[in-house]
Amino acid sequence: MTADDRQPGLRTASLGEIAGRAVPGAETVTAVIQQTVRRESVAAYEQWLKKVVPIASRFPGHRGVNVIHPAAGGLQYTVTIRFDSLAHAQDWFGSETRRELVREVAPLLDADEKVETRTGLEFWFHPPAGQPPAKRYKQFLLTLSVIYPLTILVPAVLHRLLAPVPVVSGYWLEHLVASAVLVGLMVYVVMPRYTRLMARWLYK
Structure with missing residues (x-):
């Protein structure tokens, strides 16, 4: 993180204020x-x-x-x-x-x-050169097939990991962490690889 990205006010922000903030990096x-x-x-x-x-x-x-x-x-x-x-x-x-x-x-x-x-989604579904754009229903189904299991698995795993740590196991903070992890997985890990794997079906 660069110096100009730091926000000292976050050190004294309440749990509610943090929970109400947008998830960092979601609008890459x-x-x-x-x-x-x-x-x-x-x-x-x-x-x-x-x-x-x-x-x-x-x-x-x-x-x-x-x-x-x-x-x-x-x-x-x-x-x-x-x-x-x-x-x-x-x-x-x-x-x-x-x-x-x-x-x-x-x-x-x-x-x-x-x-x-x-x-966001525009980049994930950018077709290869010479290919028509992916149909909307295919974009929907592909995204749903990733979000559905992640929204079940990520909160469940994090709940088990964070439960022994009272500071971060509260409802709002735990959901903030889960949302950040889910968005990070979608943007940086899962979707770039998944769309390449499914490209033949996606752009057919």
């Missing part, structure tokens, strides 16, 4: 960048990627970078950069650092890059 913003590389420039582009990732990670609110390499014979790379808020994402995309990196990579690309910003 993901920028999806698609870049088509010149065939003769692939090696240089890969070196450029190695430079971008650590630089992006130094910006406030950064939550990770993923690079999806093209299929064999392809030249389109997809880079996803996650931030904890739209404001932090805009800081990165509006920065001189980002503009300088774009100027560096421009000669290596076969076309202008495409950038889209998505939040």
Whole structure:
């Protein structure tokens, strides 16, 4: 956590005030960048990627970078950069650092890059290139199949773990912890992998 994210007032906040706060990280913003590389420039582009990732990670609110390499014979790379808020994402995309990196990579690309910003479910159900968007009922069923077991298992497991600790075993605080764990699992662990696993059915 960076210094500007700290909120000293939380130290003296009441249990009710904490329970009423929004769960941190629930509105993660993901920028999806698609870049088509010149065939003769692939090696240089890969070196450029190695430079971008650590630089992006130094910006406030950064939550990770993923690079999806093209299929064999392809030249389109997809880079996803996650931030904890739209404001932090805009800081990165509006920065001189980002503009300088774009100027560096421009000669290596076969076309202008495409950038889209998505939040929450929009990113989980982003179709592969050339595929139509997932039908709404499939998005609903896939999300339900994850949320239903998690809402049963996570509170039950946490209740057993937190019961011996009176400070955190109260009704409101226990539910806050369960909500934070559930959202974290959905955003960072389960949905990114589950949607890839079910992609053939999802985008059929």
